[in-house]
Amino acid sequence: PKTAATPSAPPKILAGVRHVVAVASGKGGVGKSTTAVNLALGLRAKGLRVGILDADIHGPSIPTLLALHGRPRMGKDRRLLPMQSNGLLAMSMGMMVDAETAMVWRGPMVMSAITQMLADVDWGDLDVLIVDMPPGTGDAQLAIAQGTTLAGAVIVSTPQDLALVDARRGIAMFRKVDVPIIGLIENMAYFTCTDCGKQHALFGTGGAEAEARRLGVPFLGAVPLTMDLRAASDSGQPIVARDPDGMLGRLYVTMAEAVW
Numbered sequence: 001p002k003t004a005a006t007p008s009a010p011p012k013i014l015a016g017v018r019h020v021v022a023v024a025s026g027k028g029g030v031g032k033s034t035t036a037v038n039l040a041l042g043l044r045a046k047g048l049r050v051g052i053l054d055a056d057i058h059g060p061s062i063p064t065l066l067a068l069h070g071r072p073r074m075g076k077d078r079r080l081l082p083m084q085s086n087g088l089l090a091m092s093m094g095m096m097v098d099a100e101t102a103m104v105w106r107g108p109m110v111m112s113a114i115t116q117m118l119a120d121v122d123w124g125d126l127d128v129l130i131v132d133m134p135p136g137t138g139d140a141q142l143a144i145a146q147g148t149t150l151a152g153a154v155i156v157s158t159p160q161d162l163a164l165v166d167a168r169r170g171i172a173m174f175r176k177v178d179v180p181i182i183g184l185i186e187n188m189a190y191f192t193c194t195d196c197g198k199q200h201a202l203f204g205t206g207g208a209e210a211e212a213r214r215l216g217v218p219f220l221g222a223v224p225l226t227m228d229l230r231a232a233s234d235s236g237q238p239i240v241a242r243d244p245d246g247m248l249g250r251l252y253v254t255m256a257e258a259v260w
């Protein structure tokens, strides 16, 4: 990390934030960051003050999703000011550390970088801070779960068995540290063919919902695999910002209701 908290002053970790909510997945590439950003925008649409913290140290994608450029400015107490995009405050580990450097860090370094980032950003007053977690259930995840008071966690999974096995592990980890599971979201649930109009369940069907039932966690919804969603994410204006009244926009806004 390029910034340092002054050792003399105790860090005011997330002092002005009412609720910290983790968005997590067992595996990478299942759409965790996409979900985190769109849930954040769904909460924003309800008039809440929302921040998003990209803690995915090895593969930060919030800067792309929200078209954030440049570096965050330093505010008072030498703490970083989050950047702004689409009505959200945002900060990414990718703005503070070089992903290639972070790639070779061992657990303790990742943990201290995350703890430091939690202390070093001045979010001001927020209703909700969404934390886009690193995938998996290792040291980095524990550093966040233990370094903050998480109001709850949303787990994202594709319907595949392999992804679900990892999602189950994630749920077990949060339960172990007494973080309530807000619910499970199934991403890439199906694909609607633009030619024949049929729905194709590329990764199987109903797996996440059945798993949620088995684990006794709420099932929040199934998000299809769509070109619009991917294109909106790549453009830096996620689907909820671009098309809040469309099918996907409304779906995320509804799922965000479980978070607040």
Ligand code: ADP
Pocket (backbone or CB within 6 Å): 025, 027, 028, 029, 030, 031, 032, 033, 034, 035, 061, 187, 188, 223, 224, 225, 226, 227, 229, 230, 231, 233, 234
């Ligand atoms: P993760 O955070 O789990 O690594 P991302 O949110 O970065 O995953 O998503 C990985 C890629 O898949 C991105 O290119 C994203 O735009 C795309 N993607 C995610 N969810 C969907 C979806 N439902 N439909 C189409 N593309 C998606």
